[in-house]
Amino acid sequence: MRKNYVVCLCVLLLCGVTSSAFAAKKNSRKEIRDSLKKTEVDIRYLREKCNHWSIAAHVGVGFLDGDQSQKYNHIFPRTFAECSFGVDVEYTFNPIFGLYLEYMRNPYAGKGSYEYYFKANGGYNYLQKTPIEFKGLSHTVNVGLSVNMLNLFYRYRKQVVGLYVNTGLGMAFYETTAYEPGTTDVMDKILNGAHIAPSFKNGRCMVIPVGFTLEYNPTRYLAIVWNSQYRLHTKDNWDCMQKAQNNDNFLYTGLGLRWKINSVKYKERKHVRDMCAGEFEKEMGVAMAAANALTINNITNKIDTLSDRVDKIEPKVNELYNESQRVIPDSDLDGVPDTRDKEPNTPEGSFVNYYGEALTAEEIQKILGESGDNMPAIYFELGSSSLNAQSAVVFADIARKMYKDKNLKLELRGYCDYVGSEAFNQGLSVRRAETVRNELVAKYGIDAKRITVIGMGRIQGPTDNFLPNRRCDFLLKKK
Secondary structure (H helix, E strand, O other), X not given: OHXXXXXXXXXXXXXXXXXXXXXXXXXXXXXXXXXXXXHHHOHHHHHOXXXXXXXXXXXXXXXXXXXXXXXXXXXXXXXXXXXXXXXXXXXXXXXXXXXXXXXXXXXXXXXXXEEEEEEOOOOOEEEEEEEEEEEXXXXXXXEEEEEEHHHHHOOOOOOOEEEEEEEEEEEEEEEEEEEOOOOOOEOOEEEOOEEEXXXXXXXXXXXXXXXXXXXXXXXXXXXXXXXXXXXXXXXXXXXXXXXXXXXXXXXXXXXXEEEEOOOXXXXXXXXXXXXOHHHXXXXXXXXXXXXXXXXXXXXXXXXXXXXXXXXXXXXXXXXXXXXXXXXXXXXXXOOOOOOOOOOOOOOOOOOEOOXXXXXXXXXXXXXXXXXXXXXXXXXXXXXXXXXXXXXXXXXXXXXXXXXXXXXXXXXXXXXXXXXOOHHHHHHHHHHHHHHHHHHXXXXXXXXXXXXXXXXXXXXXXXXXXXXXXXXXXXXXXXX
């Protein structure tokens, strides 16, 4: 008796520990889900921990570096300084690399000489020069890559100053007008028999900007910008003179401001241009961890849902398994269970019907096929008129007999079991007989005129899908 008390106490203790552990696990899982729901609210913030877009505008002076300005030992071009300005929009991927779209408006002016040839008496060509002044205007659009050289070499540093190297590719649209020196008269005249008109419009060429940007970051929204660049062109006629020696290029330097587009909602979110490489990688790691935590939470929810469904299905599966393992008794081994067998003592291997009753010789003959030569029948699946592989032997035997005796005629009788309506089974019995006829005609070359098809409908007997009733019989007759 004392042992029983001890066993009961142990069982109660084990149940209490198990339920406590389950409750603790359930509560901890609930806490994790609640925390992850809070994370989900700010998941977009965590994934985009920093801002990337910025807009810069700068104003400065530009010089055309062309053929008119080239003189020995002159470092800077001798063309006139003109006021230029530019605007760019940049997406900074990380503290090192950025991609920008830039527009530049560059007016230019200068003076020099225009060279032309004329023929003198005697037919000789002489090179002459006439002084000119010119003014022009170009509009340039280009995309480029920006590289922060300081962040490239220093992973951890304060982002007070940034030094960027820029290069890109774009298109320039320009026009230039040549004037008489000291006047505003456009040059268009005949001189020594030559037409002098150096002006042109609608010029276009490729441009490759190369330069640097020095930025000072006093606030999280604005930066002071010093932008300098040398713009390489693929044309040589910007200064109304084309010597085909060096293309005309442009030198620009200017000051401006950059607006770092920062979030108003998340003030603690920094702009990439204000972050060093090490800080940026840390923030991206936090964002990835949060995203992974949310993914794990979703997977956990799906697993819990599947577990609940499995718990509901498992008893039904066990029930079906136990039912399948149950042995149904069949004392006489005739294929009919004892619960339905009306003659449970028939000899082994006997022909029996659905209820286990022994068949007479006439019934067996009918099942095997109604033929004077004891022809076998072809059997079909439930509700089907398709042939199976075993029927090939029967077809071959029938074909041999009809080849041997050209006076034989064949009557095909299709039958059905008792499952389904009379109308359905009547049509199915006809289709079964027609399937057999079509096989003999198409595959064995038997003349269709020698074959008669009859649908016998369903056979009275067991009210289920009794296989011997789903057949087609062969009856050979003389003409």
